[in-house]
Amino acid sequence: MLSAELSTTLQDIAQTLGLESEQGKALSQFLDKGFPTSKWEEWKYTSLKDFNGIDRNWFPKGNSNSPISADWAELIIRSSNAYLSIDKTSSNDGIEVLNFNEFIQKCPDFLEIWTSKKPILDQNSLFDLNVALSPQHPVIWIKKDVEISQAILHQYQVNSIEKASSVQSRLLIYVEEGAKATLIEQQTSTGTADILSNFVQEIFVSKGAQFTYLKDQDFQQGVSHIDHTFIYQAEGSQVDTFTFSLNASLIRNNLHFYIEGPQVVSNLNGLYVPGENQLMDSHTVVDHRMPHAESNELYKGVLMGNATGVFNGKIFVRQDAQKTNAFQSCRNVLASTRATMNTKPQLEIWADDVKCSHGTTTGQLNEEALFYMRSRGISLPAARTLLLLAFVQEVINKVEHPVLRESLTEKIVAKIQQSVDLSN
Numbered sequence: 001m002l003s004a005e006l007s008t009t010l011q012d013i014a015q016t017l018g019l020e021s022e023q024g025k026a027l028s029q030f031l032d033k034g035f036p037t038s039k040w041e042e043w044k045y046t047s048l049k050d051f052n053g054i055d056r057n058w059f060p061k062g063n064s065n066s067p068i069s070a071d072w073a074e075l076i077i078r079s080s081n082a083y084l085s086i087d088k089t090s091s092n093d094g095i096e097v098l099n100f101n102e103f104i105q106k107c108p109d110f111l112e113i114w115t116s117k118k119p120i121l122d123q124n125s126l127f128d129l130n131v132a133l134s135p136q137h138p139v140i141w142i143k144k145d146v147e148i149s150q151a152i153l154h155q156y157q158v159n160s161i162e163k164a165s166s167v168q169s170r171l172l173i174y175v176e177e178g179a180k181a182t183l184i185e186q187q188t189s190t191g192t193a194d195i196l197s198n199f200v201q202e203i204f205v206s207k208g209a210q211f212t213y214l215k216d217q218d219f220q221q222g223v224s225h226i227d228h229t230f231i232y233q234a235e236g237s238q239v240d241t242f243t244f245s246l247n248a249s250l251i252r253n254n255l256h257f258y259i260e261g262p263q264v265v266s267n268l269n270g271l272y273v274p275g276e277n278q279l280m281d282s283h284t285v286v287d288h289r290m291p292h293a294e295s296n297e298l299y300k301g302v303l304m305g306n307a308t309g310v311f312n313g314k315i316f317v318r319q320d321a322q323k324t325n326a327f328q329s330c331r332n333v334l335a336s337t338r339a340t341m342n343t344k345p346q347l348e349i350w351a352d353d354v355k356c357s358h359g360t361t362t363g364q365l366n367e368e369a370l371f372y373m374r375s376r377g378i379s380l381p382a383a384r385t386l387l388l389l390a391f392v393q394e395v396i397n398k399v400e401h402p403v404l405r406e407s408l409t410e411k412i413v414a415k416i417q418q419s420v421d422l423s424n
Contacts, residue, residue, distance in 0.1 A: 051224075099136055211237075216244050235290075309339070313328050313345050
């Protein structure tokens with residue numbers, strides 16, 4: 001339960017928002033639930049119980065999330081040939097970036113799609129908190145039959161230089177029929193104070209569209225990042241996601257796919273490398289609601305120091321989702337005797353003509369391989385680094401963008417080397 005001080009603060013904010021408004025109702029729902037604890041099944045290994053007693057700066061400067069303000073976080077674009085340059089006021093090659101209200105005025109047909117969505121929100125009080133405190137949010141609108149050859153770069157940065165802060169942000173992406181695009185999201189932070197980053201992305205991929213979404217999560221220690229991504233796929237669409245969790249005190253990724261048409265392909269790829277005093281939790285849901293669809297899920301983890309990892313992957317195959325192919329794999333290496341990994345793959349199938357499988361493994365580095373490399377004159381730290389890099393390379397090599405692939409490899413190698421050096 002929330003502390004008395006925090007409860008009073010949020011009740012005052014609810015009054016400001018209006019108790020009968022959508023935001024006010026959402027905040028009231030959060031007040032009833034509080035932050036998740038280990039008693040919540042979906043948060044068994046990632047308790048946020050301590051957050052119930054922290055009174056934060058709920059609208060820190062520089063993050064543009066006050067409910068009184070109409071500001072919203074803009075897209076920040078690198079000025080290089082590696083990425084497509086757009087801003088929140090321009091249109092570029094069939095892309096438009098605008099706030100939600102402007103988007104609905106220009107694309108009223110989307111309102112029916114928006115109101116008919118049916119996400120699974122069990123034990124997700126952080127979603128209510130986000131709805132309450134991030135009323136304005138940007139929309140990336142990719143127009144019909146547009147093919148974007150360069151990757152779009154979204155730099156998501158949270159800032160805190162004073163007291164503990166909470167940053168609530170949202171992003172909506174609408175990919176129209178037949179479009180094709182790639183979005184790279186670099187998630188970073190500045191400042192030294194404790195930050196709770198609570199980010200919601202809702203992605204709608206229309207008939208025959210193709211969308212690739214890559215997350216590079218590289219926060220400073222002291223950041224707790226809760227990431228909710230809801231992806232809705234229509235007939236004949238394909239979505240490829242990559243989630244690279246590199247640094248933060250705590251990262252919780254809730255990645256949900258809702259397959260709402262036949263002939264859909266959904267590919268989920270994840271890699272997490274938590275180190276000392278870091279917890280990384282991947283919760284995935286693939287909800288097959290229509291027939292003749294395919295999902296492929298590959299997650300890998302390297303856990304160092306006293307790190308904690310969590311993987312909970314759910315696949316639902318509804319009664320109407322005949323001819324479904326759904327595959328899930330989670331593999332982990334404990335690079336330290338102090339590291340802990342918790343896994344829970346789940347399948348719930350109501351259809352009878354399907355091909356589904358799931359599996360998870362957790363182990364340590366192969367001692368025979370280490371011995372062989374050392375017998376060839378390779379030092380123990382170098383041998384461990386090479387073996388761990390080889391283990392994660394399967395996921396990295398799937399990234400088609402060369403600049404990002406190189407950057408990820410360099411950062412992961414540096415983190416592994418630092419951990420290996422500290423352990424010797």
